[in-house]
Amino acid sequence: MLSWEQSPSIALMQRERAWVEVDVSAIAHNVRQIRSLLSEKTALMAVVKADAYGHGATTVAQAALQAGATWLGVATIPEGIELREAGIDAPVLVLGANHTPEQIRAIAHWHLQPTLCTPRQALIFAEVLADLPQPCSLAVHLKLDTGMSRLGTAWQEAAAFVQLVQRLPHLTLASVYSHLATAEDPDQTIAKQQQQQFEAAIAQINACGIKPPCLHLANSGGTLSDTAVHYNMVRVGLALYGLYPADHLRTVLDLKPALQVRARVTQVKTIPPGTGISYGHRFVADRELKIAVVAIGYADGVPRNLSNKMEAIVRGQRVPQVGAVTMDQLMLNVSAVSNLREGEVVTLLGQDGNEAIAADDWATTLGTISWEILCGFKHRLPRIAIDQAPPNFRSKKSW
DSSP states (O other): OOOTTTSOOHHHHTTSSEEEEEEHHHHHHHHHHHHTTSOTTOEEEEEOHHHHHHTOHHHHHHHHHHHTOOEEEESSHHHHHHHHHTTOOSOEEEEEEOOSHHHHHHHHHTTOEEEEOSHHHHHHHHHHHHTSSSOOOEEEEEEEESSSOSSSEEGGGHHHHHHHHHHSTTEEEEEEEOOOSSTTOSOOHHHHHHHHHHHHHHHHHHHTTOOOSOEEOOOHHHHHHOGGGOTTEEEESGGGGTOOSSGGGTTTOOOOOOEEEEEEEEEEEEEOTTOEESGGGOEEOSSOEEEEEESOOGGGTOOGGGTTTOEEEETTEEEEEESOOOSSOEEEEOTTSTTOOTTOEEEEEEEETTEEEOHHHHHHHHTSOHHHHHHTOOTTSOEEEEOOSOGGGOOOOOO
16 A cells, blocks of 8 residues: 555646636736726725635635735635635735624634624624723724615615714724625616615715725626726626626626636547436437546536536537536537547636637526636635746746
8 A cells, every 4th residue: 555655646636537727817817907997096806705706715816916906805704814824914805794702803813804784793893802802903894785685784874883883992994885786787777876875875974074994886797887886996706707797798808717627538438329328318329429428527516407508628629518417427429529538638618729618608508697607616626726828927926
C-alpha cells in the first residue's frame, strides 16, 4: 500500500475527472467594464456570496480588488471569515440579517460590516457590543424595504431608524441602502417607483440633519440600466462573472463569462439500434451509435432535467447528450467525432474552438435563471484558476 507521501496529490488529480475553470482575466476585464459606467464618486462592490456564484470566493475577490473593486459583499458571516482568513482586508458587507450574540461577536472580531434590518436588531447589536471585553464601535449599514418585500425596515420609517442608530453607543452609520426587485426589466416602472421611495426616505433622513455617508441601491441590473441609481456605490454580482441580467442589456457592456465546466471521457463504446441508454431508457438508439461516457453528473451540478435536452462540445464540435443524466456520469452521442479516446476533455459550459455553451442556454432550457445554474456546481468539482489574458496583460499573481 502506498504511503500518503507516495500517493498522487490532490492538485495533480484535479483535472482527472471533472472541474470548473475560473478565468481571472475575465473577472478583471468585467470589473474594468463595469467601472467604465461609474463616476469617480461611485464605488464598486464585488458581490462574492455563495462562493462567488460558484467561481471561488477568494480567487474572485482578489482578482476583483486588483482590477478596481473596493468593497466585497457576502451573504453570511462564514463567507466573510473565509475572506479574512485569506488575508483580504477590504471592507466586507454582510448582506444577510444577523442578531444572535455569537454572530455579533464574530462580526466584530473579524472586522466585518453588518446589515441592520430593524430597530430591534440595532438595539441587540448595541447591547452585545457594550458587553465585549473591549467594547468597540462597529460600522453598520441600514437596509430599507422600498418594494422588494424581503429584508429591511419600511422606507417610511427610515428617519426614525437612522435616528435610533445615531443615538446608540458602539454603532457608526456607514450607509443606508435598499434593493431593486425588477432592475433588469425593460419596463422600469417598478424600479423607478422604488428609486422614488428610496429618495423620499433619504429626504426624510436629511430633514433630521443626518447625511448618510454612503447610499447604494443598484444591483447588476440597476448598474447596467440606469446611472441615476448608482449613488455612492453599486453592488454587482452576475455581471462580475460575465453574464447579463437580461438580453436587452447585452449592448451596454462587453462582458466575458469567467466560468467553464469541463470533464473527461471515461469510456467510448458502440451500441446497436434499439439499445436503451441510462436509467429508465429515456433514450433508445434508432441506429448504431458511438457513445462517450463522461465523468460528471447531477451530483456535480448538471441538472438532471437537462437529460436529452443539452449538448456538450468535443474537439470544437457540438454533440448531443443522450439518456438520463446520472449522479456521477452522463452520456454523449459522439458518432460524428472520429477516433475519440478515453481521457479527452469535454466542455459542458464554456468555449472550445468556435463553439460556446453558456449558463444562459441551460437556464433557458430549464425555465430558470443563470444565477441558479452558476451556484449549482458542487464543491467536489475543483475550482482551477486560469488566466487567458494576452501575454502582455497576464497577471503575475499566482492563485
